[in-house]
Amino acid sequence: MSPVGSAMNSALQSLLASQLGLSVASNNISNANTPGYSRQRLNVVPSDESGVQVLGVEALRDQLTTSRFNQQTSARSEQDMLQQGLQDIQSSFNDTQGTGLLSVITGFFNSFQTLSTNPTSMTNRETVKQAAVSLTNAFHAQAANLSSRQQYANQAVATDVDKINTLTNQISNLTKEIQTEEVSGQPENQLRDQRSELVRQLSEVVNVNELESNGNYELTLGNGRMLVFNGDSQNISVAAGANGLYKVQAGSQDITGEIGGGDLHAQLELRDQKIPSYISQLDQLAYEITQHVNTIHSAAYTLGGTTGVNFFDPLSSAAGSASGIAVNSTITSNTQNIAASQNGTDGDNSAAIAIGNLFSSPVFSGGSVTDQYGSLVFNIGNDVSNAKANFQEADALVTQLQNRIQSLSGVSIDEEAAQILQFQRAFQASSKVISAVDQMLQTTLAMVTTSA
Amino acid sequence: MRITSGQNYEALMRSLQNIRDRMQQAQTEMTTGDKINQPSDDPAGAADLVRLTSAKSEIAQYTSNAAGGKDRLDYTDTVLGNVQTMVQRVISLGESSLGNLSNPSAYTTEMNGIRDQLVSTANSSYQGTYLFGGSVQNQTPYATQPDQSVTYQGNSALGVVQIGRSSTLQVQIPGNQIFSGSINVFSSVKKLSDAITAGDKTAIQTQLTNLQQYYDSVSSVRAQVGALSNQAQSAQSDLQSYELARSADQARIQNADLAQATTDFTQTETQLQAAIQAGAKISRVSLLDYLN
Numbered sequence: 001m002s003p004v005g006s007a008m009n010s011a012l013q014s015l016l017a018s019q020l021g022l023s024v025a026s027n028n029i030s031n032a033n034t035p036g037y038s039r040q041r042l043n044v045v046p047s048d049e050s051g052v053q054v055l056g057v058e059a060l061r062d063q064l065t066t067s068r069f070n071q072q073t074s075a076r077s078e079q080d081m082l083q084q085g086l087q088d089i090q091s092s093f094n095d096t097q098g099t100g101l102l103s104v105i106t107g108f109f110n111s112f113q114t115l116s117t118n119p120t121s122m123t124n125r126e127t128v129k130q131a132a133v134s135l136t137n138a139f140h141a142q143a144a145n146l147s148s149r150q151q152y153a154n155q156a157v158a159t160d161v162d163k164i165n166t167l168t169n170q171i172s173n174l175t176k177e178i179q180t181e182e183v184s185g186q187p188e189n190q191l192r193d194q195r196s197e198l199v200r201q202l203s204e205v206v207n208v209n210e211l212e213s214n215g216n217y218e219l220t221l222g223n224g225r226m227l228v229f230n231g232d233s234q235n236i237s238v239a240a241g242a243n244g245l246y247k248v249q250a251g252s253q254d255i256t257g258e259i260g261g262g263d264l265h266a267q268l269e270l271r272d273q274k275i276p277s278y279i280s281q282l283d284q285l286a287y288e289i290t291q292h293v294n295t296i297h298s299a300a301y302t303l304g305g306t307t308g309v310n311f312f313d314p315l316s317s318a319a320g321s322a323s324g325i326a327v328n329s330t331i332t333s334n335t336q337n338i339a340a341s342q343n344g345t346d347g348d349n350s351a352a353i354a355i356g357n358l359f360s361s362p363v364f365s366g367g368s369v370t371d372q373y374g375s376l377v378f379n380i381g382n383d384v385s386n387a388k389a390n391f392q393e394a395d396a397l398v399t400q401l402q403n404r405i406q407s408l409s410g411v412s413i414d415e416e417a418a419q420i421l422q423f424q425r426a427f428q429a430s431s432k433v434i435s436a437v438d439q440m441l442q443t444t445l446a447m448v449t450t451s452a
Numbered sequence: 453m454r455i456t457s458g459q460n461y462e463a464l465m466r467s468l469q470n471i472r473d474r475m476q477q478a479q480t481e482m483t484t485g486d487k488i489n490q491p492s493d494d495p496a497g498a499a500d501l502v503r504l505t506s507a508k509s510e511i512a513q514y515t516s517n518a519a520g521g522k523d524r525l526d527y528t529d530t531v532l533g534n535v536q537t538m539v540q541r542v543i544s545l546g547e548s549s550l551g552n553l554s555n556p557s558a559y560t561t562e563m564n565g566i567r568d569q570l571v572s573t574a575n576s577s578y579q580g581t582y583l584f585g586g587s588v589q590n591q592t593p594y595a596t597q598p599d600q601s602v603t604y605q606g607n608s609a610l611g612v613v614q615i616g617r618s619s620t621l622q623v624q625i626p627g628n629q630i631f632s633g634s635i636n637v638f639s640s641v642k643k644l645s646d647a648i649t650a651g652d653k654t655a656i657q658t659q660l661t662n663l664q665q666y667y668d669s670v671s672s673v674r675a676q677v678g679a680l681s682n683q684a685q686s687a688q689s690d691l692q693s694y695e696l697a698r699s700a701d702q703a704r705i706q707n708a709d710l711a712q713a714t715t716d717f718t719q720t721e722t723q724l725q726a727a728i729q730a731g732a733k734i735s736r737v738s739l740l741d742y743l744n
Contacts (some may be wrong), residue, residue, distance in 0.1 A: 022697065032457060032458070033458070039456075086492075087490075087492070090490055090491050090492055093491060094489075094491065094500065095498075095501070095502055095505065096486065096488055096489070096501050096505075096706065097489065097490070102502055102505055103509075104504075106505075106506050106509040106510070107509075108510075110509060110510075110513040113513045113514075113517060113558060113613075114513070114516070116517075116613055116614065117517055117520045117521070117582065117588075117613050117623075118579055118581055120580065120581055120589045121579070121580055121581075295583060295682050341587070343587065343609070345586070345587040345588045345589070345590075345607060345609065346587070346588070346589040346629065347581060347582070347585065347586065347587035347588060347589035347609070347611065348587035348592050348609060349587075349611065349612075349613070353612070353613070353614050356513075356614060357617075359506075359510060359616060360510055360617050363522030370502060370503055370506040370507075371503065373502060374499040374500075374502040374503050375499060375500055377491050377495075377498050378491070378495045378496060378498065378499035379495075379503050380491055380492075380495075381490070381491025381493075381494075381495030381498045381499075382492075382495040384490075384491065385492040385493075385495055385496075397468065399462075402458060403462075404461065404580045406456050406458050406459045406462070407453050407454045407455065407459065408454070408455065410454070410456030410457070410458040410459060411456060411457065411458065412454065412456040412457055413457045413738060413739070413740065414457075414738060414739040414740075415456075417738070417739040417743060418739060419742050421743060447671075
């Protein structure tokens with residue numbers, strides 16, 4: 001090719017490359033705030049002959065950092081949910097702000113002390129009955145509250161499983177599209193960004209691993225169970241388990257234990273670990289109060305001189321005691337049946353004193369009744385405080401990784417402005433080359449015309 | 453490190469969030485005056501507060517028991533004072549009768565009336581319960597029999613109330629330690645009245661000596677009641693000082709350091725202003741401003 005023709009050609013290539021560069025910059029700027037977008041760069045090399053050759057448009061992303069980011073996103077979202085769920089529970093055990101069981105437990109045992117000051121007074125007996133009813137009602141309310149939180153977490157498990165299926169379906173569809181489009185050899189940057197964003201959203205729900213090798217794309221649960229393989233996705237489902245709570249299934253296999261991280265794992269932990277542990281501590285407390293009070297009460301004498309009357313309906317075991325604790329109907333219907341006397345005379349207050357003294361005696365499995373209730377409050381407070389600390393730690397890591405990702409893949413407006421300037425100038429320069437070549441050709445043509 | 457516009461924005465949002473979080477914490481402490489507003493603020497502190505709160509209500513109950521017990525003891529003392537006045541009157545009637553045995557009914561009528569009064573005094577009740585029946589409450593402590601003798605229907609139980617984890621206060625003295633112990637006041641008065649009617653000076657003297665002894669024995673019971681009342685009094689002031697100590701512990705754990713909270717709040721406020729200004733400046737500076 002003649003030097004003039006070659007100059008024309010390379011100027012043309014440069015014009016095209018500059019326009020492409022401008023369009024890449026423009027695309028970057030328009031997506032500067034798009035979540036999950038990775039900035040793109042025009043890759044060019046010097047052409048074999050002369051001029052510039054466009055290799056393609058590359059997206060800048062670091063798969064390793066992205067997958068660490070996804071792991072931490074799972075951890076953060078799990079701790080966030082745990083923290084919120086536990087906060088809700090702790091608000092009903094906030095004795096310093098007037099909620100919780102402390103005041104009714106205190107009131108109950110103090111009412112027996114009051115009864116001891118005048119065991120035949122019907123007013124004092126009524127006080128004992130009212131205090132006992134308040135105590136049982138408070139236990140029932142706390143137990144109902146905890147079990148409704150548990151049901152709430154159970155519903156959330158089903159919702160999370162739906163979310164996972166929706167996301168894995170979208171991811172497999174995108175993968176199918178990406179694989180079809182990329183047959184040409186050019187990376188499908190926009191679709192990959194979209195998929196990356198969906199995987200991040202999925203990571204908030206459950207911990208997943210992404211693996212792309214030899215042209216195959218796999219998305220698995222933490223332990224390797226396949227959720228997406230290329231264009232196919234494996235749906236998971238929920239089914240009611242033996243305890244009435246949902247188990248997570250793949251096909252007919254129970255995979256509840258395989259779930260790690262994310263909102264789903266937080267819901268499972270609240271539902272299967274935290275809440276049951278609080279319920280059982282509450283049950284134990286209600287059970288021991290019932291046992292200890294009944295032991296003294298049934299050996300004592302009522303105002304009519306009867307003995308062997310239980311104060312609370314007897315409970316067979318600790319499980320379910322918080323919701324089952326109830327004052328014996330013989331007592332609620334007639335407060336004369338409250339037994340305050342140990343020797344059978346009406347004015348004896350020994351049994352009332354003995355029951356009142358249970359309040360401070362270390363006969364409960366956790367010390368005194370207050371110690372035992374105090375450790376429940378401590379456990380809940382400590383769980384919230386740990387979840388908070390874990391959340392802050394995971395959040396700091398997520399921030400750090402996000403910064404690293406942003407640093408590589410984020411769009412800098414300043415940088416793009418400089419790019420625009422650069423390509424604009426290159427375009428202007430190439431135009432000048434073309435107009436110079438054109439003038440040269442005209443001059444040549446004029447020479448030909450003159451000589452002819 | 454390459455810094456992008458997104459990072460600037462993210463960093464701004466994050467620091468604003470952090471500052472607002474700390475401001476809210478300081479603000480809650482300032483408005484409630486409490487350092488622990490929920491158990492997670494300090495789980496161990498919250499558990500301590502549960503124990504302190506329950507200890508305080510326990511102390512309040514013991515205080516109320518002690519106060520009630522003291523009232524009952526003081527009332528008992530008043531009643532025993534009345535008993536002494538009546539016995540004193542019987543003695544002076546008996547002494548007068550010695551010089552004028554010709555008209556016994558001038559003495560015996562009043563004496564028998566006093567005896568009935570003594571029975572009803574021994575059956576006194578306080579807030580609906582008999583003071584001197586021990587723990588028997590379904591019948592009066594003393595009953596007058598058809599033969600005019602007065603019998604004790606109560607028992608020897610000493611009523612106690614709890615005024616501390618391991619301390620109790622005796623709040624009642626059974627009638628068989630007061631009215632029908634070694635000397636039965638009712639039969640002494642009856643015998644004295646009978647002796648006056650019979651004009652038996654020796655018998656009158658014997659009963660007068662008995663009644664004087666009885667009077668002294670009531671004095672010693674009153675001394676015992678007074679000592680118990682003092683015990684109740686000093687228990688109350690002990691309990692009060694326990695309660696103050698518990699309140700101080702509670703305040704130490706629970707109360708926010710207001711000066712600290714206020715300083716924190718002001719400090720975070722300044723930080724917030726600085727962060728907002730920096731954010732506004734950064735987003736205003738762009739290369740685009742210098743290109744045309």
